Amino acid sequence: MNQIVAIVGRPNVGKSTLFNRLIQRREAIVDSVAGVTRDRNYGKSEWNGRTFSVIDTGGYIKGSDDIFEGEIRKQVELAIDEADAIIFVTDVEEGITPMDETVASLLRKVQKPVLLAVNKVDNSMREKDAIEFYNLGLGEYYTLSSTSGSGTGDLLDALMQAL
Ligand code: GDP
Numbered sequence: 001m002n003q004i005v006a007i008v009g010r011p012n013v014g015k016s017t018l019f020n021r022l023i024q025r026r027e028a029i030v031d032s033v034a035g036v037t038r039d040r041n042y043g044k045s046e047w048n049g050r051t052f053s054v055i056d057t058g059g060y061i062k063g064s065d066d067i068f069e070g071e072i073r074k075q076v077e078l079a080i081d082e083a084d085a086i087i088f089v090t091d092v093e094e095g096i097t098p099m100d101e102t103v104a105s106l107l108r109k110v111q112k113p114v115l116l117a118v119n120k121v122d123n124s125m126r127e128k129d130a131i132e133f134y135n136l137g138l139g140e141y142y143t144l145s146s147t148s149g150s151g152t153g154d155l156l157d158a159l160m161q162a163l
């Protein structure tokens, strides 16, 4: 069974960086369904011998928070429908933003596994800054640095357990 994992979160938190790290092979960027799939990248990934598909959401969402709140909401709702598990990416440099709260409130209602990833934890100093992410009400979080790859193994271990 091919399971699908969606990466969601507001712009600039590092979703695509994580996606690129997780995938081995990128599938065609689907561009045919107007307004929906053009914003999404699909790839295949493998961890501990299990393969799964990964969706990177919000590819073309750029710009100020207020304009794109509705777009993010749409992406998250799509991901909730389509995916078997969701990785919600946040950014320790910025901390919790109102848009993170919005996404969290959507994800708290979901009956599927949601893994909260606190990205840009590039050094141990930032581990303690990540503690505030408990306040999103999604339970345990996983710290990682998508640019260096540190922490992604623990995230994937948790993902495999959750799927
Ligand atoms: P997206 O909009 O959520 O897809 O975010 P991107 O993957 O495009 O990344 C946005 C910016 O954050 C880029 O400049 C990345 O290089 C940077 N970035 C991503 N992951 C990390 C990380 O782990 N640490 C740091 N310091 N920067 C990161």
Ligand code: MG
Pocket (backbone or CB within 6 Å): 015, 016, 017, 057, 058, 059
């Ligand atoms: Mg992106």
